[in-house]
Amino acid sequence: MTASNGRGKEPLSLEDVVKRQAQQKEAGSKPKFLSKEERAKLALERRAKEVEAIHEREVEEKQKRIEFFEEAKKLAQEEQARRYASSSSRSGGGRDRYRDHRSPSPPRSRRDDYRSREYDRNGDGRYDRGDRDRDRDRGYRGYRNDRDRDREYDDRRREDRRDDRRDRPSREGEEDGEIDTAGLTPEEMAQIRERYMGGEWKKRKVRRVNDRRFVFDWDAGEDTSVDVNPLYNQRVEYTAFGRGHLGGIDPEESDFRKGGKQVIVDNRHWSEKRLSEMKERDWRIFKEDFDISTKGGQVPRPIRSWRESSIPEPILRVIEQVGYKDPTPIQRQTIPIGLQNRDIIGIAETGSGKTASFLIPMLSFIMKLPKITEETAALGPYALIMVPTRELAQQIEVEAAKFAKPMGFRCVSIVGGHSIEEQSISLSRGAEIVIATPGRLKDCLDRHIIVLGQCTYVVMDEADRMIDMGFEADVTFILDKLPVSNAEDGQHADAARPSADQGRDVSATARAMATLRSLGHHDAMDVDRPLVKDTTEEPVVRQQLPEAVLKALGGVHIRQTTMFSATMPTAVERLAQKYLRKPATVVIGNAGKAVDTVQQIVEFVHDENRKRHRLFELLEEYEPPIIVFFNQKRSVDQYAKTLAKEGYLVAALHGGKSQDTREAAIDKLRKGEAQILLATNVAGRGLDVPNVSLVVNFDMSKNIEEYTHRIGRTGRAGKKGTAVTFLTKDDSEVLYDLKNLLVKSPVSKCPAELANHPDAQVKPGTFVAKRKYEETLFAK
Numbered sequence: 001m002t003a004s005n006g007r008g009k010e011p012l013s014l015e016d017v018v019k020r021q022a023q024q025k026e027a028g029s030k031p032k033f034l035s036k037e038e039r040a041k042l043a044l045e046r047r048a049k050e051v052e053a054i055h056e057r058e059v060e061e062k063q064k065r066i067e068f069f070e071e072a073k074k075l076a077q078e079e080q081a082r083r084y085a086s087s088s089s090r091s092g093g094g095r096d097r098y099r100d101h102r103s104p105s106p107p108r109s110r111r112d113d114y115r116s117r118e119y120d121r122n123g124d125g126r127y128d129r130g131d132r133d134r135d136r137d138r139g140y141r142g143y144r145n146d147r148d149r150d151r152e153y154d155d156r157r158r159e160d161r162r163d164d165r166r167d168r169p170s171r172e173g174e175e176d177g178e179i180d181t182a183g184l185t186p187e188e189m190a191q192i193r194e195r196y197m198g199g200e201w202k203k204r205k206v207r208r209v210n211d212r213r214f215v216f217d218w219d220a221g222e223d224t225s226v227d228v229n230p231l232y233n234q235r236v237e238y239t240a241f242g243r244g245h246l247g248g249i250d251p252e253e254s255d256f257r258k259g260g261k262q263v264i265v266d267n268r269h270w271s272e273k274r275l276s277e278m279k280e281r282d283w284r285i286f287k288e289d290f291d292i293s294t295k296g297g298q299v300p301r302p303i304r305s306w307r308e309s310s311i312p313e314p315i316l317r318v319i320e321q322v323g324y325k326d327p328t329p330i331q332r333q334t335i336p337i338g339l340q341n342r343d344i345i346g347i348a349e350t351g352s353g354k355t356a357s358f359l360i361p362m363l364s365f366i367m368k369l370p371k372i373t374e375e376t377a378a379l380g381p382y383a384l385i386m387v388p389t390r391e392l393a394q395q396i397e398v399e400a401a402k403f404a405k406p407m408g409f410r411c412v413s414i415v416g417g418h419s420i421e422e423q424s425i426s427l428s429r430g431a432e433i434v435i436a437t438p439g440r441l442k443d444c445l446d447r448h449i450i451v452l453g454q455c456t457y458v459v460m461d462e463a464d465r466m467i468d469m470g471f472e473a474d475v476t477f478i479l480d481k482l483p484v485s486n487a488e489d490g491q492h493a494d495a496a497r498p499s500a501d502q503g504r505d506v507s508a509t510a511r512a513m514a515t516l517r518s519l520g521h522h523d524a525m526d527v528d529r530p531l532v533k534d535t536t537e538e539p540v541v542r543q544q545l546p547e548a549v550l551k552a553l554g555g556v557h558i559r560q561t562t563m564f565s566a567t568m569p570t571a572v573e574r575l576a577q578k579y580l581r582k583p584a585t586v587v588i589g590n591a592g593k594a595v596d597t598v599q600q601i602v603e604f605v606h607d608e609n610r611k612r613h614r615l616f617e618l619l620e621e622y623e624p625p626i627i628v629f630f631n632q633k634r635s636v637d638q639y640a641k642t643l644a645k646e647g648y649l650v651a652a653l654h655g656g657k658s659q660d661t662r663e664a665a666i667d668k669l670r671k672g673e674a675q676i677l678l679a680t681n682v683a684g685r686g687l688d689v690p691n692v693s694l695v696v697n698f699d700m701s702k703n704i705e706e707y708t709h710r711i712g713r714t715g716r717a718g719k720k721g722t723a724v725t726f727l728t729k730d731d732s733e734v735l736y737d738l739k740n741l742l743v744k745s746p747v748s749k750c751p752a753e754l755a756n757h758p759d760a761q762v763k764p765g766t767f768v769a770k771r772k773y774e775e776t777l778f779a780k
């Protein structure tokens with residue numbers, strides 16, 4: 001207890017202390033939100049500290065380096081001194097002696113001294129024979145002694161040199177214990193070696209009989225064919241024998257012209273050529289440039305520009321009005337196929353303009369049919385677009401109306417959540433195009449609010465979702481209600497089908513029958529023949545296509561079905577085939593690939609609190625609009641409240657909300673009245689809100705297809721976007737596919753934690769055989 005100024009501070013009661021601690025703890029646990037400026041300031045301060053630390057580290061390292069070199073220098077000097085001292089003590093002044101020996105004169109001069117001394121000893125300057133013999137003996141001995149000395153001198157010199165070499169740091173390539181080359185260069189040594197020991201033999205390369213490598217050694221001089229074989233004497237530039245006048249070479253396609261001369265090759269890029277100048281090669285390059293691949297045979301050429309296509313003029317005018325300058329890759333290839341009234345499977349990344357890909361050929365098809373009048377309105381629409389969600393249906397209605405309205409066509413959407421009566425009234429006014437969710441459409445068909453008596457054109461947007469098990473039964477039911485099937489023999493078997501509703505007092509069917517009768521199809525509902533089997537075991541009852549429509553279609557009595565999606569799992573594609581007839585499949589890029597304009601970030605966040613904290617950080621970092629996906633409706637509601645409390649403008653969207661609230665939520669986001677949309681998978685597919693900067697997967701989706709669609713709500717129509725996904729231990733099922741998606745994305749990084757995660761190594765459900773050494777063997 002302390003009282004600093006004598007006045008004695010009142011000590012806190014235990015309750016106060018506990019209360020204060022609780023308050024501090026609560027304040028600490030609450031995420032603290034910083035403004036952008038504050039965060040920038042903090043980041044700058046952090047960076048300044050980092051730079052300072054780096055600088056200090058550098059100075060310290062430099063100082064250490066200097067000290068190290070000084071010490072090394074000192075040690076080297078000491079070592080040199082020690083060596084010098086030891087060598088001089090060992091040889092007893094050997095170096096001096098060496099210096100004596102190096103003088104050229106000593107041995108000879110000493111010999112001469114000695115001789116002159118002997119000579120003088122005789123006194124008369126003579127040098128007698130006996131003396132000479134003695135001298136010779138002595139001299140010989142002396143000479144021998146001198147030679148010994150010389151040898152000794154050489155030995156010592158060699159030894160010194162060896163010492164020197166030992167002291168010297170060894171040069172590159174100079175090995176310890178190398179033979180003394182007495183100052184010879186390696187070349188000289190090699191010559192000596194060759195002289196006395198023979199040259200080096202190069203190993204001959206032996207070619208084995210079964211050596212598969214092709215030997216390219218070819219000497220032109222070895223070619224004897226010219227002289228020997230007369231055939232080779234008359235060589236021609238271009239030899240192409242076979243059937244046809246140029247052996248199967250199309251003179252138009254090849255640059256080879258009559259006369260056998262090669263003409264200039266046209267190397268211009270396809271964009272510099274006119275349509276009529278485009279050759280097979282140019283089309284190939286064109287398709288490669290737009291990443292277009294097709295299968296299904298007899299696929300028409302893609303379109304280079306709107307104006308060059310065979311799209312009818314009124315539609316071209318609308319395209320201009322809408323502001324689409326150039327077709328997108330999926331539009332380039334699927335529109336010409338659609339214009340040929342052929343079935344299509346179109347797969348292209350999210351936000352790539354698939355809606356217009358099916359709308360344009362559809363409108364061109366409708367244009368050929370008689371205008372829907374009050375009379376024919378009761379027979380239902382000409383075309384049907386099926387989509388998995390209400391919001392998407394409404395969005396497509398708006399998009400379709402943009403094109404259809406200027407052409408005088410009507411679009412009506414039939415979705416749950418709105419009164420059936422209202423929709424019935426809209427339909428009774430007549431609509432060429434109906435956009436519907438399968439559930440509500442089935443309901444309407446069941447209740448005879450709508451008939452599909454003249455509908456021969458069907459689009460399934462988000463096709464994989466449409467034909468997965470949740471929707472398949474409804475879709476099949478609806479397709480069976482059409483007057484045509486996709487069967488080859490449909491046009492015979494379907495002809496004059498009676499309606500199953502015959503005699504039933506139901507409004508739409510009754511109206512349709514009355515209409516058909518008034519149009520001259522008196523027996524349309526009275527024939528009862530074996531029916532075409534489509535997809536169910538039960539016989540399918542189809543009503544007859546009105547004469548005028550059939551005539552406009554040139555007597556073709558087959559359903560045209562097109563399917564579009566960004567994803568198409570193989571199993572679903574196989575299932576899809578039963579709805580289609582000889583479809584052309586168009587894939588842009590790789591099927592199921594996430595869009596390249598979206599940077600994907602994944603973070604392993606196991607703790608819910610940490611997730612929440614991270615979400616707040618991200619919401620501060622990115623500009624609205626932002627979409628946050630949850631797997632539970634409950635979480636959407638809970639976070640909508642939390643974020644609203646923090647002052648964010650939020651909108652919530654999930655299947656448990658009323659249709660009005662759902663529509664209002666999207667509307668708010670589009671208009672900027674909401675900054676953040678919190679949603680379940682309901683908003684995952686097709687939703688086109690411009691400029692979404694960030695998608696957060698607060699919960700990872702349960703399959704990779706949904707993930708691809710969710711993140712495709714950003715980075716649309718060529719714009720850039722970011723998707724952040726929180727991963728937990730519950731997401732092991734999708735880790736493998738997620739890793740592959742990230743690895744393929746040029747703008748995303750796969751974190752090591754995901755790349756090395758055991759669940760990301762093999763596809764779930766794959767049987768991994770144990771390696772031999774991992775097996776446990778039990779002795780009997």
Ligand SMILES: Nc1ncnc2c1ncn2[C@@H]1O[C@H](COP(=O)(O)OP(=O)(O)OP(=O)(O)O)[C@@H](O)[C@H]1O
Nearest residue numbers: 324326327328350351352353354355566686688717
């Ligand atoms: N040729 C074009 N030129 C410019 N913008 C286009 C073109 N075609 C479509 N768009 C625009 O691109 C956006 C995305 O188009 P759309 O909704 O059709 O994509 P999508 O491929 O159906 O996406 P998702 O797979 O998510 O459903 C829309 O805003 C649309 O208006």
